[in-house]
Amino acid sequence: MSQKESLFSAKNMKLLTGPLDRENPVTIQILGICSALAVTAQLKPALVMAISVTVVTAFSNLIISMMRNGIPNRIRIIVQLVVVAALVILVDQILRAYVYDVSKKLSVFVGLIITNCIIMGRLEAFALGNKPWPSFLDGLGNGMGYGLILVIIAFFREIFGSGTLLGMRIIPESLYISNGGFYANNGFMILPPAALIIVGCIIWFQKSRNKDLQEK
Amino acid sequence: MNKEKNSYIFTYSAVMVILVAIALTLANIFLTPAQQANILVEQQWQILKSVGKALDADEQPNKVNYIRGMYEKYIVESFAVNSEGQKLEGKDAIKIDLKAEQKKPLEQRELPVFVYKGDNGESKVIVPIRGNGLWGPVWGYVALEADYNTICGAVFDHEGETPGLGAEINTPEFQKRFVGKKIFEGETFTSVRLIKGGADPSNQHGVDAISGGTLTSNGLDAALSNSLSPYQAFFKSQMKK
Numbered sequence: 001m002s003q004k005e006s007l008f009s010a011k012n013m014k015l016l017t018g019p020l021d022r023e024n025p026v027t028i029q030i031l032g033i034c035s036a037l038a039v040t041a042q043l044k045p046a047l048v049m050a051i052s053v054t055v056v057t058a059f060s061n062l063i064i065s066m067m068r069n070g071i072p073n074r075i076r077i078i079v080q081l082v083v084v085a086a087l088v089i090l091v092d093q094i095l096r097a098y099v100y101d102v103s104k105k106l107s108v109f110v111g112l113i114i115t116n117c118i119i120m121g122r123l124e125a126f127a128l129g130n131k132p133w134p135s136f137l138d139g140l141g142n143g144m145g146y147g148l149i150l151v152i153i154a155f156f157r158e159i160f161g162s163g164t165l166l167g168m169r170i171i172p173e174s175l176y177i178s179n180g181g182f183y184a185n186n187g188f189m190i191l192p193p194a195a196l197i198i199v200g201c202i203i204w205f206q207k208s209r210n211k212d213l214q215e216k
Numbered sequence: 217m218n219k220e221k222n223s224y225i226f227t228y229s230a231v232m233v234i235l236v237a238i239a240l241t242l243a244n245i246f247l248t249p250a251q252q253a254n255i256l257v258e259q260q261w262q263i264l265k266s267v268g269k270a271l272d273a274d275e276q277p278n279k280v281n282y283i284r285g286m287y288e289k290y291i292v293e294s295f296a297v298n299s300e301g302q303k304l305e306g307k308d309a310i311k312i313d314l315k316a317e318q319k320k321p322l323e324q325r326e327l328p329v330f331v332y333k334g335d336n337g338e339s340k341v342i343v344p345i346r347g348n349g350l351w352g353p354v355w356g357y358v359a360l361e362a363d364y365n366t367i368c369g370a371v372f373d374h375e376g377e378t379p380g381l382g383a384e385i386n387t388p389e390f391q392k393r394f395v396g397k398k399i400f401e402g403e404t405f406t407s408v409r410l411i412k413g414g415a416d417p418s419n420q421h422g423v424d425a426i427s428g429g430t431l432t433s434n435g436l437d438a439a440l441s442n443s444l445s446p447y448q449a450f451f452k453s454q455m456k457k
Contacts, residue, residue, distance in 0.1 A: 072225045079232065086236045090243055097250035100258065108376060167274075 007133065015137040019145030021210075026149040027203045028213065031117040036150055036199060037192040039109050043166050046154030048095070048102045050147025052110060054140060056087045057119050061139030063087075064127040071128075080123045081114070088113045118142055153198045161189030259310055260287040265371045266342050266357040267332045291342075293331040299323055301449035314346040314355070318442070327446055332359070340368055341454075343447055347439020350431040351376045354385065354439055358394070364451040367408065370394040372436065382432025393423040405448045407441035410434070 006012075025031045032053075039049045063083050064071075071079050092110045095103035103110065113119070122142050127135040158164055163171035163185055175181035188194050207213045218224065261283045264270040269290055276282040296307035299322045309328035317325045330342040339362050346355040356372035370391050377383040384390050397408045398420045406421045410433040415422035425433035 070219070070228065072219045072228055074220060075225055075229060078229070082232060082236055086240060089240055093243055093247045093251070096254065097247040100251075100254035 012134055012137055015134055016141040016144075019138075019141040020148055021145075021206070022213065024145045024149065024206075025118045025121075025142050026146055026199065027206055029118075029121070031121055032146050033196075033199065035109055035112060035116060036146075036153060037195040039106060040150055040154040040157055040195050041161065041190055042105075042158045042164075043151065043154045045102055045105045046150045047147075048099065049106060049109065050143070050150045052091045052095070052106075053113055053116060053118070053146055054143025056084065056091060056113055057122055057143040057146075058136055058139035060084045060087055060119055061122055061127040062132050062136040064123050065130060065132040065135035068128050076128065077120075080120060084119055084123075085114050118146055149199070149202060152202060153195050156198050157189045157194055160186045161194070256310065257283050260284065260291075262357050262371050262373065263287070263291060263310075263330055263342055266359040266369045267334075267340055268369055269332075290332050290334065291330050292333045292339075294329065296326040296328050297447070297450045298327065299325060299446045299449060301447075301451075301453040314344055314443075315353070318346065322446060325446055327450070329447075329450070330357075338362065343444065345372075345439050345443035347435055347442060349374050349377045349385075349435040350382055350429075351378070354432065354436055356385075356439075358440070358444065360399070360451075364454050365398050365400045367394045367397045367399065374432070377432045378429065381426065382429035384426050384429060385432060385436055390426065397421060397423060399444055400451070403452070405445055407437075407444055409441075410437040 019025055022028065026033065026036055035049065035053075040046045060080070060083050064080055067079070067083075088111065091113070092103070095106070095110060122139055126138045130138070155165070158166075159170055163169065163176075163183075171183065173179055175183040177184050257280050261270060261273060264283065264286050267290070270283055270286045273279050273283050273286075294309035296304045296309050296312060298304055304326055307326055307328075309330060312326050312328045314328075317327070328344055332340040332342060334340070340359050341362075341364065342357050342359045344355065344357050346353065348354065352375035354372060354374045354377070356370060358367055359369040360366065361368050372385040372391060374383060374385060377385065394408060399405065399407055401421065409415075409422045410425040411419070411422045412425045412430060412433065414424045425437075
């Protein structure tokens with residue numbers, strides 16, 4: 001095909017939006033669950049993690065795709081790891097320099113972005129065989145798909161577990177038992193297993209809405 | 217070109233690694249000043265928290281300036297002493313790397329001391345502690361009353377202790393337990409022990425350890441006694457004044 005494809009053609013946009021729903025890395029491909037449990041007790045770390053993972057998947061996809069014709073097949077996994085690790089270190093350094101509080105909360109999890117299955121999965125499955133621009137969109141889409149789930153989980157966990165959102169109080173203090181009200185935070189929401197249950201509910205909701213996704 | 221030849225693979229990986237190394241080094245050079253500034257503010261905040269100041273810094277619109285201002289206002293003096301209690305000249309107490317100091321022989325160590333002066337003129341002295349928890353370092357600051365014996369506040373933090381168990385050392389509920397405890401019995405240094413199964417309320421030198429966090433508690437116990445004992449001479453010389 002000699003005709004140049006437009007940058008935002010329907011096919012390319014599908015790469016971007018597909019992972020938000022039908023091809024979601026967390027709920028459909030069941031990748032990246034561990035970090036989804038770890039960083040979602042509050043909304044702010046979840047947002048930062050979502051942005052960090054999106055940046056890393058997008059740019060590692062882009063870089064690997066640009067290098068794809070030169071990468072020797074025998075060491076391709078090592079090459080991918082070097083690129084991903086370098087990007088993660090960069091993200092970590094930037095967080096430490098500009099959002100220190102959050103970087104303290106995320107601490108080890110930023111380093112663990114390297115092991116996030118979504119990234120290596122997209123590199124192997126997509127970036128090695130596609131041009132840079134579609135690869136970049138694919139990485140962006142998958143990162144956002146992951147981030148979307150993280151934010152949904154964190155939203156429910158923070159509001160029911162702490163009564164706040166992004167640190168701002170949503171459920172008024174006066175309703176709490178300690179202040180003479182009737183309400184108490186659900187301590188279970190603070191614990192990682194709560195995230196699993198919410199992920200389960202999201203999958204349930206998604207599959208009941210979209211019959212194609214149901215396994216026969 | 218044959219991409220599977222050994223010579224190609226070696227050249228390819230060598231060039232790639234060097235390029236990545238250069239990129240990361242550059243990033244490090246440009247970001248280090250901002251990172252160190254953050255660490256410094258964090259230290260200043262911990263020092264203030266150990267005397268119960270700046271606890272509301274998270275709610276301030278400009279947290280960094282707020283902490284810096286409070287530190288300037290309340291921490292009137294900071295210096296270093298040696299294990300014989302003599303002041304060392306020309307040392308910047310907050311820049312002393314405790315991890316490196318603890319590896320030195322006792323007589324060569326530089327021990328940081330921070331002096332707080334409150335609104336009513338009361339003065340307190342704050343010293344840092346550091347040691348190893350279960351998974352990584354634990355550290356903090358202990359504030360003493362003007363008698364150089366009674367603890368009036370403590371803050372601790374950790375790198376990666378178990379959430380819900382050892383990680384509880386950085387909660388105010390745990391840190392409150394130290395208030396009013398004493399580190400000397402007469403002339404003898406006793407430190408403050410973390411006691412498994414709970415400390416007797418009449419015990420002036422013991423606090424409740426964390427249930428389920430025994431190894432972190434042991435680490436913090438050792439960090440307290442190892443970090444405070446080099447100050448003995450300094451504290452005793454000050455008590456007599």
